[in-house]
Amino acid sequence: MSDKSEFTRLGVFKTYKLYVGGKFPRSESGRVYEVTDSKSGAWLANAPLSSRKDARDAVVAARKAVPGWSGATAYNRGQVLYRVAEMLEGRRDQFTQEVVAAEGLSKSKAAAVVDSGVDRWVWYAGWTDKIAQVVGGANPVAGPFFNLSTPEPTGVVAVLAPQDSSFLGLVSVLAPVIATGNTAVLIAAERAPLPALCLGEVLATSDVPAGVVNILSGRTAELAAPLASHRDVNALDLTGAPGELAVDLERAAADNLKRVRRPHPGESWTADPGTSRLTAWLETKTVWHPIGV
């Protein structure tokens, strides 16, 4: 080889995988689909094209994680979520690049979006041990009874990540689900799944127990339908479902009366999110106990 030769180093491609039960499988179907840069149209990666069976497997993993996660103390859940924020902070550059490609933003705008996403995650880490103090309480019933209403997680939540915000929107819909003690099956944004698939790598190194978050990529309509009718899914967040699909999914969810959060078209991801995305996944349990000798 000539001493004077120069060459550009050949990069190592990243393989994007699903995140289910704390592991990184490919789709059981073996299918992938092309993900392209939203601006240039250039090929970025082949993302797994999840199947209905992948969705069912994810529900099994999520259900298995419910007792441990909902049974953890609120303080412990807060510590774990804060740990995720710590890991995200260390990967800001990576996620900025992903958002540039996924959403066609300038690098500085993408960096601001990523910063907002990390701060949003910290916001929800802070809610774990406070939401019960805001929405629960004692009730002054007429009679000698101690009566306490306390929020409790609903269980397994299927989340359709927003199609228009691949990182900040993703964080905004996923974090409140697990902050409240639920477990999640998340369908990544169809055309921009890569930030969500990267998030799985963050969660895997952040003390989040296996199965608490399960991440699928693929056709939203194909994956959402079995989740909406799945009898072991307790709730459904339709944020990422387009208009007519959302109505169909809500009808399917009615079969076992899943709690449904309808899409809010034009939802602002930078506005103060309030508590509605937390309370959507909470039940209220009221306990009576006699007061007497």
Place this chain on the structure above:
Amino acid sequence: MAENSAFAYAPAPESRAILDLAPSYGLFIDGEFTEAADGTVFKSVSPSSEEVLAEVARAGEADVDRAVRAARKAFTSWSALPGAERGKYLFRIARILQERARELAVLESLDNGKPIRETRDVDLPLVAAHFFYYAGWADKLAYAVPGWSPKDGGGAGPRPLGVAGQVIPWNFPLLMLSWKIAPALAAGNTVVLKPAETTPLSALFFADVCRQAGLPRGVVNILTGYGDAGAALVAHPDVDKVAFTGSTEVGRAIARTVAGTGKKVTLELGGKAANIVFDDAPIDQAVEGIVNGIFFNQGHVCCAGSRLLVQESVQDELLEALKRRMARLRVGDPLDKNTDIGAINSAEQLARITALAEAGEAEGAQRWAPPCELPSAGYWFAPTLFTGVTQAHRIAREEIFGPVLSVLTFRTPAEAVEKANNTPYGLSAGIWTEKGSRILSMANKLRAGVVWANTFNKFDPTSPFGGYKESGYGREGGRHGLEGYLDV
């Protein structure tokens, strides 16, 4: 306590090597450690050995003024920070406290005299948890205060008060610091804190934690010193909020000082808790709870279960079990991981406990303590039990703040309530019974800010703490703990 058995525990000392103590420490004002204006210093002594740990600056009025001005100056930018950013500072502090927990536990045991098992397993985890909890409130203040509405505040949420002057006691130095500084900062206030003169060191180490966390200068100021510095801080015209934990006597003086001013005030004062044991209580569990209630932290606890109210029919059985348990308590080196009861915090406090115990005997109560060998150096008092106590006895009425338990009896729940409430204090109470409806009925009638059922001395940052009557006013901990630091 000496044990002749072949199964006696060997000493298990926690190493002091983890702790790097300097010979002297200054005041922490405006982000810098500095000498007192007049150069005065005093010594911090380890109660278990009477060894001098370090020399500490003694703050005078000029130093108080300087610290308050630094806090005022910092308030403008600190309160203007978005809540999310303030919260991040507190999250950082929480993490650093977790990382340095062992070092701080050793320091706290040396300076306070309490057993390492308490500082390591109870105090330090709670300190970090308090900062973690309030970090999460910094950007959610609008949800914390039900009375707030947009037309009142006209903006992003309830507003902080300004500069908080905080005075903490010697019994839980770092924990009391966290109870006060964490909610104050989360709400957007800046603070000047004065630790007790017998336990100044952990607050100064906390100043270093703030430095490591990158906290802006002037947001936290620490003034070591005597009661005159605390009084000057409370009276300072530019202090908007006073938070005090300590004796009811001093609390009364503070209430008079702030009268007529615009200062908001929180007082966490003395207590004389009744630990009520019914005939259906699980005896072994109750005994453990009684021991925890009065001997935890050598009884240096304002909510200590210092009065035992036992139903007559089980008195003999309970006392026998209690004495058996007390005989196994190990008094000794606070750094020994086997130790149950450490040193009394100071010579002054030991004298007070001794005098009250002698008054108990003089008034006719029967005194009992397990035979045990106390170390020769340091301030020690054996765990002590009095029976034959009546409501009129001083040991039943006055806060002893030491490892001394007074036993009284009752026959009916109504009598238990009457005796328990027959005190000017109203901080805490314990109820031991298997009957849930009785727990709730008793809890409703007891005039106490905290009631523990089938447990005692449980604390958590989400749970409010504070008392009725002369145990003070305001609450610390929980969502309620923020109200004292917000203009609502």
